[in-house]
Amino acid sequence: MDTATPAASLAPRTSNQQSAAEAIIDALVEEGVKAVFGMTGDTVLPLLDALYGRSTKIRYVTTKFEMSTAAMADGYSRATGEIGCALFHVGPSVSNAVLGTWSAQKDNVPLLILSANLDRFRLGRDIWHEFDVNGVFSRFTKRSDQMIEAKDARRLMRTAMQVAKSGLPGAVHIDFPKDLLPQPVDVETFDLSLRGGAHSDYVSNATRPDAEAVDRALALLQSAKRPIIIAGRGVTWSRASKLVVRLAEALSIPVITTEMGRGSIPEHHPLSGGLVGHFGLSTANSLLTDADVVLGLGCQFRNVNTLNWQLINPDARIIQVEPDPLEIGRQYAVAVGVHADAGLFLKDLLERIAGKGIKRADPAIAQDIARRKKDEKARYYDADLESTPIKPQLITKVLEKIAPRDAIYVVGSGHHTHFANYIQVSEPDQYHWCVGSGTMAWAFPAALGIKLARPDRKVIVPIGDGDFGMNAQEIETSVREKLPVTVVIYNDVSFGALRIFQKMQHAGRYIGSNVGETDWVKLAEAYGANGVRVDRPADLEGALKRAIASDVTTIVDVRIDPWELAHRTPEFKEFHRF
Incomplete structure (x- = not known):
């Protein structure tokens, strides 16, 4: 077809043909995608029409703003481990998705961004809505493509979904000119029984460690006087939390985690030191500083978890296990670098430990952790919890008392994050935060995506008033789509951290x-939701109980003391150079 002029008509379809739009949606069905989040525009109508005919297989969720759209798909992916999919109109619509896409990419979340563009004969003439979508998204994704011919629809989709989940997961993008979407293409059939289910099942990302590297790592751990394990996102990806606990218990090694590794060990476990770094606990930070051997499992050693690379002792020897070889030694020189999946590394390491009959039982280590936790808890709660305005620590105390043990927390970005991170979790999927970007406007819409994926779980959103105000319009989405969550606003009527x-x-x-x-x-x-304002400490527990029990989204507006610092520690001041 001549791309300089508009098409006069479509070629007739044969019995074994479908539209390119239908081929795109069928590729999602084959992958096992169960939800698509989107904002409607005229360029996406052919894709929506194809979705309409497959509504029993894929649920379409209309959002109120494109940043929210990307965040919902991001949250859905974090909760399921599968690809999250978001659909956008041309120009102003897809450009609003950049922040949400970048946040997913920073945290290695497999996200598929689909955008529909103007007809090809219009492109390149600086027309209304025209936007260099591939030029922009190639900067924030693993791959950005544009469909040039309708027959390429399925190939582009399969390639994008494989790239999203291969190696280090991340965001991918495909742009579809509108005039190509109705074009007929041959129907392709793909026998799902050949791969047992979703597309991801036949793409192996797991790298087994080199045997010599495992032996060297074990020797180093055995020689250590004060070893420590940092469990990061690599443990979560490989679903290896039980293996982390087995290793910790076999060798009496404390375990601390990054934000994306939280739940790798239950935080009430005697060997758990909790979250490490700027947004973490002094217990974890001090344990890391004291360590002479550090085993990092997919943790990357970024500044936020090392307090600008100052927590690890310069004399400590580091074992770094990473699925991405480019990350090994990037932040610190390592004694042993292991290019491997964290789960496979732990399996091989535990086999050697069992085969050699290695066991180190040292109750003094758990006793030391318990002492540090007790001291930190005393500092954290060293406040009048019955005073007004409400101390943020009281929210932590009440939620730990009344929330279901398996509640999922989706945390916003701000000063309140420090307080919310004291809430203990036990499983890898109980805590979510966009730590790589640290963006505001993410938590609430992401929580809706998580609730869609986990309808049987209570979802709680600790968030600042500044953060919540950026995407509060999605309350309507939560009500319309029946996605009830509990929003707990730490309200100081300001951008509190900045003040x-x-x-x-x-x-x-x-x-x-x-x-x-x-x-x-x-x-x-x-918007049709519930809301309650809490000014008095005595009213907080009842308000939160009712909110969590509700079958509709409930906003709990807690008026907090704006000058209560989350950390009274030298580490916090050092990070911000107070």
């Missing part, structure tokens, strides 16, 4: 950090 920095770093010269009052209760009710 604290201005107090400590700029002599109290406040500008840009204070915001006006919002009646969150009325806003929730306007």
